[in-house]
Amino acid sequence: MNARRALVTGGAGFIGSHLVDGLLAAGWQVRVLDDFSSGREQNLAASRERIELRRGDLADPETAARAVVGVDVVFHQGAIPSVPRSVEQPVETNRANVTGTLTMLEAARQAGVRRLVYAASSSAYGDTEVLPKVESMPATPRSPYALQKYAGEVYCKLYDELYGLETVALRYFNIFGPRQDPKSEYAAVVPRFATACLRGEPATIHGDGEQSRDFTFVADAVAANLAAADAPKASGHVMNVAGGRRITLNELLAALQRIVGSQVAPIHGPPRAGDVRHSLADLGRARELLGWQPVVSLEDGLRRTVESLRA
Numbered sequence: 001m002n003a004r005r006a007l008v009t010g011g012a013g014f015i016g017s018h019l020v021d022g023l024l025a026a027g028w029q030v031r032v033l034d035d036f037s038s039g040r041e042q043n044l045a046a047s048r049e050r051i052e053l054r055r056g057d058l059a060d061p062e063t064a065a066r067a068v069v070g071v072d073v074v075f076h077q078g079a080i081p082s083v084p085r086s087v088e089q090p091v092e093t094n095r096a097n098v099t100g101t102l103t104m105l106e107a108a109r110q111a112g113v114r115r116l117v118y119a120a121s122s123s124a125y126g127d128t129e130v131l132p133k134v135e136s137m138p139a140t141p142r143s144p145y146a147l148q149k150y151a152g153e154v155y156c157k158l159y160d161e162l163y164g165l166e167t168v169a170l171r172y173f174n175i176f177g178p179r180q181d182p183k184s185e186y187a188a189v190v191p192r193f194a195t196a197c198l199r200g201e202p203a204t205i206h207g208d209g210e211q212s213r214d215f216t217f218v219a220d221a222v223a224a225n226l227a228a229a230d231a232p233k234a235s236g237h238v239m240n241v242a243g244g245r246r247i248t249l250n251e252l253l254a255a256l257q258r259i260v261g262s263q264v265a266p267i268h269g270p271p272r273a274g275d276v277r278h279s280l281a282d283l284g285r286a287r288e289l290l291g292w293q294p295v296v297s298l299e300d301g302l303r304r305t306v307e308s309l310r311a
């Protein structure tokens with residue numbers, strides 16, 4: 001049997017590059033489309049010889065059309081993935097996140113791609129007080145980023161219903177792990193805290209640190225994508241992908257300090273605009289439709305992240 005062919009948009013990014021590794025290990029042929037705006041060559045160091053790499057803008061219709069030729073499944077990870085950046089640059093981020101998703105859906109439809117798996121975001125839930133967050137809750141986006149990622153989900157559902165392109169939207173909850181950039185101005189909290197601990201510098205916590213998140217190790221997100229490529233009942237659905245337990249940022253910092261062996265007190269800055277207070281996922285739908293659940297404990301995931309930052 002011929003190997004199945006995948007296109008990973010944003011494949012040079014943090015999650016995308018782990019997905020590339022997972023697809024290669026599962027026997028797929030892999031093409032990557034990335035403009036390297038936040039993606040990095042070194043994320044593909046281990047896979048570079050085994051993939052077809054296209055450098056280009058996924059929101060450009062011709063680039064997208066060329067990238068999907070011969071592809072069975074598109075894993076659409078490419079985006080500008082930052083709440084604060086979307087607050088500062090709503091129009092630019094809308095182009096990558098909404099126009100880009102629509103462009104990939106349309107290219108996939110025209111080329112007869114079987115399925116598109118979309119990297120959606122838990123930010124779509126907004127600041128609901130009710131936990132855990134279940135997919136049946138109304139979306140209440142609180143930032144341009146959240147709205148843009150939610151619009152992508154709705155487009156996915158529409159393409160499934162209207163055009164018969166199978167789509168699955170995975171709402172990621174705070175993915176973390178090796179290769180997540182600790183240096184960017186918009187860096188995510190795990191690599192920021194871990195790097196501060198390793199340097200013996202104070203970590204900056206936005207607000208009082210009692211806000212909570214459901215952290216997901218990247219290998220679990222990759223496994224959810226592989227399941228979503230085939231799961232027959234998943235098409236047309238949105239589902240949470242998360243670790244399934246929540247901790248506060250103060251607890252996260254304490255856990256990282258234990259792992260690293262550092263004791264530096266944090267600095268508390270002002271809360272960030274557009275941030276939600278608490279987050280915890282219900283995983284029933286992913287379990288039912290994908291047969292997937294997370295297997296990496298938070299402690300283990302944090303250890304693996306710290307080890308990779310040390311290296």
Ligand SMILES: NC(=O)c1ccc[n+]([C@@H]2O[C@H](COP(=O)([O-])OP(=O)(O)OC[C@H]3O[C@@H](n4cnc5c(N)ncnc54)[C@H](O)[C@@H]3O)[C@@H](O)[C@H]2O)c1
Nearest residue numbers: 010013014015035037038039057058078079081172174175
């Ligand atoms: N990291 C998380 O916790 C999280 C949570 C929810 C959703 N997501 C989603 O997961 C996906 C991957 O996020 P990540 O954390 O790996 O971020 P990342 O920045 O490492 O990856 C995004 C990739 O998309 C590429 N890209 C951006 N605009 C592009 C364009 N116009 N054309 C081609 N490539 C483009 C970037 O160069 C980068 O390689 C994103 O869609 C993001 O919205 C991530």
